[in-house]
Amino acid sequence: MNPSxxxxxxxxxxxxxxxxxxxxxxxxxxxxxxxxxxVLWLVRRRGLREEYTxxxxxxALALVVVSIRLDWLHVVARIIGAWTxxxxxxxxxxxxxxxxxxxxxxxLSQAGVQIKNLAQEVALLRTRMDSxxxx
Amino acid sequence: xxxxxxxxxxxxxxxxxxxxxxVAAADTGCQVVVIDDxxxxxxxxxxxxxxxxVLRHPFNLGYGAALQTGYKYALENGADLVVQMDADGQHxxxxxxSLMAAIQNDRxxxxxxxxxxxxxxxxxxxxxxxxxxxxxxxxxxxxLQISDPTSGFQALNRRVLEVYAGDFFPHDYPDVDVLVxxxxxxxxxxxxxxxxxxxxxxxxxxxxxxxxxxVYKMTLSLWSTPTRVARKGTDSEDPTP
Numbered sequence: 001m002n003p004s005x006x007x008x009x010x011x012x013x014x015x016x017x018x019x020x021x022x023x024x025x026x027x028x029x030x031x032x033x034x035x036x037x038x039v040l041w042l043v044r045r046r047g048l049r050e051e052y053t054x055x056x057x058x059x060a061l062a063l064v065v066v067s068i069r070l071d072w073l074h075v076v077a078r079i080i081g082a083w084t085x086x087x088x089x090x091x092x093x094x095x096x097x098x099x100x101x102x103x104x105x106x107x108l109s110q111a112g113v114q115i116k117n118l119a120q121e122v123a124l125l126r127t128r129m130d131s132x133x134x135x
Numbered sequence: 136x137x138x139x140x141x142x143x144x145x146x147x148x149x150x151x152x153x154x155x156x157x158v159a160a161a162d163t164g165c166q167v168v169v170i171d172d173x174x175x176x177x178x179x180x181x182x183x184x185x186x187x188x189v190l191r192h193p194f195n196l197g198y199g200a201a202l203q204t205g206y207k208y209a210l211e212n213g214a215d216l217v218v219q220m221d222a223d224g225q226h227x228x229x230x231x232x233s234l235m236a237a238i239q240n241d242r243x244x245x246x247x248x249x250x251x252x253x254x255x256x257x258x259x260x261x262x263x264x265x266x267x268x269x270x271x272x273x274x275x276x277x278x279l280q281i282s283d284p285t286s287g288f289q290a291l292n293r294r295v296l297e298v299y300a301g302d303f304f305p306h307d308y309p310d311v312d313v314l315v316x317x318x319x320x321x322x323x324x325x326x327x328x329x330x331x332x333x334x335x336x337x338x339x340x341x342x343x344x345x346x347x348x349x350v351y352k353m354t355l356s357l358w359s360t361p362t363r364v365a366r367k368g369t370d371s372e373d374p375t376p
Contacts, residue, residue, distance in 0.1 A: 113302050116306055117302070119192050119193050119194065119196055119200075120192070120200065120203065120204040122192075123170070123191055123193070123204050124207060124208055124211065126191060127188060127189065127190050127191075127208070131188075
């Protein structure tokens with residue numbers, strides 16, 4: 001291929017065919033390992049409840065899979081029209097973060113209703129106690 | 136018939152005594168319940184000293200949550216009729232009997248005291264006037280004719296209390312959205328004319344970001360709240376054949 005005669009589609013193929021350095025794979029594997037260790041450490045210190053761990057273990061597993069099978073990312077890159085694998089990773093990361101934020105917003109809404117109900121119950125019980133004391 | 140007057144109050148130490156004096160002078164026959172929504176001042180202490188039953192939130196929950204605490208108290212204490220009014224002196228206690236009468240003679244399940252049903256000297260700014268027209272129009276689309284959708288001066292019976300004690304009830308601004316929810320639940324919602332003076336609670340429509348948020352939130356809530364109430368009704372049905 002002569003770079004001076006490449007069209008856009010061919011140029012994109014050049015980007016996608018670029019070999020990923022082993023350092024990137026090693027970094028992804030290390031990151032996944034660190035994530036697993038941090039999650040387990042937080043669970044042990046009661047900083048994170050077990051019910052919240054599957055999502056982060058899933059992220060660690062996905063990092064391992066991606067670092068081993070980078071070719072799977074090529075498939076996603078072609079689907080979403082990305083030029084580089086790093087763009088794919090950023091895209092998937094953003095989708096994941098939006099989903100996580102939405103999930104926590106839902107949980108926060110539910111917790112808000114529960115807190116309100118508890119505070120109302122406290123107010124009602126306190127008044128009942130006061131009336132018993134007065135009586 | 137057990138009748139309860141609920142007054143949500145947040146940092147109203149300067150005004151609550153006058154409001155309770157005017158309520159006492161109106162001789163409504165209601166038990167007066169002040170919901171102190173986590174005030175930093177002596178609102179609750181003053182209200183108690185004036186003979187009101189005080190429900191004190193451990194922290195500020197919002198106007199809607201304070202009202203709902205009053206509804207829950209009324210339900211627990213077997214109330215058949217509840218009147219709600221604001222603690223800032225905007226609502227005239229002289230009108231409480233008219234509101235109660237509209238419920239007692241079984242004309243309505245929920246009656247709103249309206250500033251606009253008859254000609255009054257109440258002045259509403261441009262922005263708030265536009266907001267009122269917008270929400271009246273949206274309520275009309277839902278089938279409910281209401282001239283004063285932001286009025287917190289209302290009376291309601293036990294059927295409404297049972298609906299309003301649900302988790303759908305908003306923490307912050309329960310206005311036209313809950314009226315539409317009540318109407319869509321099959322409750323009879325009506326209005327009677329009342330006189331009001333300028334208050335502070337309606338300041339959501341006075342301008343700034345809060346006004347924009349209020350219009351946004353209320354429009355979204357008008358769509359979602361009746362749906363939630365309807366779903367709750369469906370969910371609570373006995374599934375056994």
